[in-house]
Amino acid sequence: MRKALVIGAGGQIGTELVLRLREKLGTENAIAADVKTECPPSLKECVYVQMDVLDREAVRKYIIDEKITEVYLLAALLSATAEKNPDFAWKLNMEGLFTILDLAKEGHLQKIFWPSSIAVFGPTTPKDQTPQRTIMEPSTVYGISKQAGERWCEYYHKKFGVDVRSIRYPGLISYTSLPGGGTTDYAVDIFYQAKLGNTYSSFLNSETRLPMMFMDDAIRATLDLMEAPSENIGIRSSYNLNGCDFTPAEIATEIKKHIPDFEINYEPDYRQDIADTWPNSIDDSSAREDWGWKERYDLTDLVKVMLENVDVQLLSEK
Ligand code: AKB
Numbered sequence: 587m588r589k590a591l592v593i594g595a596g597g598q599i600g601t602e603l604v605l606r607l608r609e610k611l612g613t614e615n616a617i618a619a620d621v622k623t624e625c626p627p628s629l630k631e632c633v634y635v636q637m638d639v640l641d642r643e644a645v646r647k648y649i650i651d652e653k654i655t656e657v658y659l660l661a662a663l664l665s666a667t668a669e670k671n672p673d674f675a676w677k678l679n680m681e682g683l684f685t686i687l688d689l690a691k692e693g694h695l696q697k698i699f700w701p702s703s704i705a706v707f708g709p710t711t712p713k714d715q716t717p718q719r720t721i722m723e724p725s726t727v728y729g730i731s732k733q734a735g736e737r738w739c740e741y742y743h744k745k746f747g748v749d750v751r752s753i754r755y756p757g758l759i760s761y762t763s764l765p766g767g768g769t770t771d772y773a774v775d776i777f778y779q780a781k782l783g784n785t786y787s788s789f790l791n792s793e794t795r796l797p798m799m800f801m802d803d804a805i806r807a808t809l810d811l812m813e814a815p816s817e818n819i820g821i822r823s824s825y826n827l828n829g830c831d832f833t834p835a836e837i838a839t840e841i842k843k844h845i846p847d848f849e850i851n852y853e854p855d856y857r858q859d860i861a862d863t864w865p866n867s868i869d870d871s872s873a874r875e876d877w878g879w880k881e882r883y884d885l886t887d888l889v890k891v892m893l894e895n896v897d898v899q900l901l902s903e904k
Pocket of ligand 1: 664728756
């Protein structure tokens with residue numbers, strides 16, 4: 587029997603992942619954990635536990651006592667926040683991973699999902715259709731932590747047989763909860779300002795092309811990867827995954843098709859330097875071959891769904 591624990595459940599991915607796992611496994615077997623004392627409103631129907639991933643003993647005790655079989659370890663600082671707080675970002679992004687990898691090594695967990703990111707790539711990486719295996723010299727704290735994490739995941743798999751699976755997420759676009767601290771967050775923020783009738787001031791310049799994905803695709807990919815037979819998982823570092831790619835100018839043009847008065851201007855800040863080191867687009871043929879990945883949403887689809895569903899009320903909960 588599967589019993590899943592999502593650590594960092596209050597975040598952008600966690601919120602939707604817990605709800606999907608709950609549908610699959612039942613309420614008692616899809617547990618949401620987050621450092622927040624209060625359960626986030628979107629998870630109020632779920633089993634919720636307050637958990638600090640840096641409290642190794644408490645995490646170990648909970649997982650062993652509750653007989654958790656799989657962990658989705660989502661607690662992390664993203665690229666922009668990590669640059670402002672490098673020591674804490676390194677600590678948070680690495681220590682939790684070791685706690686979970688060690689539990690699996692000791693036989694307490696059957697499977698782990700750990701997210702990596704396009705941030706593992708850097709300024710020397712080929713930018714277009716970035717291959718699965720290529721030059722990886724990340725220049726951000728977040729990217730360095732994700733690259734190191736990937737190496738450790740592969741090591742624990744090879745050395746100790748740990749069944750760890752991972753995706754290099756592109757920028758994720760969703761409407762159920764707000765992203766926080768990422769370089770790709772502009773592509774979510776823009777919808778709220780469009781709905782409010784405001785001009786959007788983009789912190790990336792008009793031509794910055796980045797890989798992106800609608801959250802439904804990302805969640806489906808995560809669940810498919812976790813359910814794929816182990817022998818199909820040829821990559822134990824992390825899989826490249828492509829959804830679509832676009833620039834701030836292109837998403838603004840697409841929004842204008844629905845809201846003709848919408849305006850955007852460009853005021854690049856420190857996040858531009860981060861974005862400049864990341865790929866324009868991703869080659870995800872390994873994910874397609876190994877476990878049948880295929881995206882469903884392109885830019886046109888995701889703009890339509892976002893404009894239909896974005897609720898500006900969420901901004902007041904931030
Ligand atoms: C970020 O912008 O930091 C994240 C990511 C691409 O991993 N969305």
